[in-house]
Amino acid sequence: MSQRRAFIKAMLTSAIATSLFSNISNANAAPKASINPDVKSQIKPKRLKAGDTIGLITPSSNTREDEEIHFAIDVLKSFGFKVKQGKYIFERKGYLAGSDKNRAWDVNNMFEDKSVDGIFCLRGGYGSPQILPYLDYELIAKNPKALIGYSDITALLNAIYARTGLVTFHGPIAKQNFTEYTLKSFKDILFNPKANIDLGTPPLFETKEGQAEKDNRLTLINQGVAHGQLIGGNLSLMVKLIGTPFEPDYTNKILFLEDVEEAPYRVDGMLTHLKISGRLDKLAGIVFGKCTDCTATGNSLSIEEVIKERLGDLNIPVLKGLMIGHIDDIATIPVGAMAKLDATNKRLILTETAVS
Incomplete structure (x- = not known):
């Protein structure tokens, strides 16, 4: 009988300790994400102005x-x-x-x-x-x-x-x-909102005899026109969100990407991850901006080759080279706003104002 009482006492002590530990662990745990993950409604913030x-x-x-x-x-x-x-x-x-x-x-x-x-x-x-x-x-x-x-x-x-x-x-x-380009893009989106404006189009290059635009060229990967809400940003961060409760829905979206100081094989790996995870199959179109200091060395593929290899077989419009990325002349791109990607004519057009 005494052994039975000792056993029950030990079990109760263990249960209480487990309960206390569980409560402590739960108190320190991160809260679960709120808001319906299938939320469909778009919310626009108010525009900015001097004095704000x-x-x-x-x-x-x-x-x-x-x-x-x-x-x-x-x-x-x-x-x-x-x-x-x-x-x-x-x-x-x-x-x-x-x-x-x-x-x-x-x-x-x-x-x-x-x-x-x-x-x-x-x-x-x-x-x-x-x-x-x-x-x-x-x-x-x-x-x-x-x-x-x-x-x-x-x-x-x-x-x-x-x-x-x-x-x-x-x-x-x-x-x-802010450069002149960065300032204009920022104010066009957030101060004096406009619809039907080009997003990320390179600054005008003054053509002279013996000179042509070299640094900010637009490269057509796949022709076509797509409409959809914009999602994206830094490629490595978009990959980190895969499978989490914080990943955006890729269905019928236009994905814009950029990165910095990544070897082409790493860009290849990240695009491959997006591809084999099925995310790219859901998209309406893709824009790849700049990959700053993503230098190919030795027998490496170039960034252009990587993008053509990984995205060229998708049956959607794909355009490379817009002013999105780790650059001085950076365009402001509203995540969640509707846009039109006209890859054939090398344009990304915001089709609604992004602020109220």
Whole structure:
């Protein structure tokens, strides 16, 4: 009898300990993504204007020095914006701009803050996928605002669009000077919204005797015309989203891609992953922007050869070379907005305004 009581006592103690451990583990676990994953409705943020308050956040990496953050603030102020700094904007944790939860808190807080009209990311770098489980998508959907950035911010832009239907913006980061091209594209999309404008068309090249455009050439991979909502951004980040609750639906979409400092074989591998996962079979069309410093060496295929090899056999329009990527003259591309890809005539056209 005493042995039986000892056994029962041991079992109860174990059960209580397991329960306590489970509760502690659940308390520290990331929340599950909210909002219906099959959300269909599109939400447009309001347009920006001088006098608006812009939230400045660092959802991925931070700058090396604080003065670069002050520089970014001055860039935003040059538009006539007031700037609200994220609570954790000066935090650094190695290659991350602070802890995952703190970076996510700044994103949630900027959407919740009624005084904030739009949100700019300081820079990309690395780390935005880690914060996706901590974002409050219900809150974001109820407080739509323009979110702007590129590179690693790709994960944030597409996850928010996928979970809420909110149009986000693959465009300049705060810590850069805007070229004339970058400024015009940014304002055409977010300040003075227009429909039926070209997205990412290279700047005009003044042809002279003995000279022709070399750096910003458009390459036709597959002819045709496609219509669909835009998704995409950095290729490596789009691949990271595959199979997660934060991946956008590829069905009948126009996918735009870019990357930086990737060897052609790595671009080949990532495009192959998208292809054999079935994502590319769902698309209406593909635009590959710039692959900056993606240099072929030795017996490597070139980026052009890789794109033709992996995308050329798809029965959809494919165009290469638009001003999307890690470049000075960067186009602002609204994720979730309707567009027309006329690959035959080498044009990507926004067919609706992306802001209200």
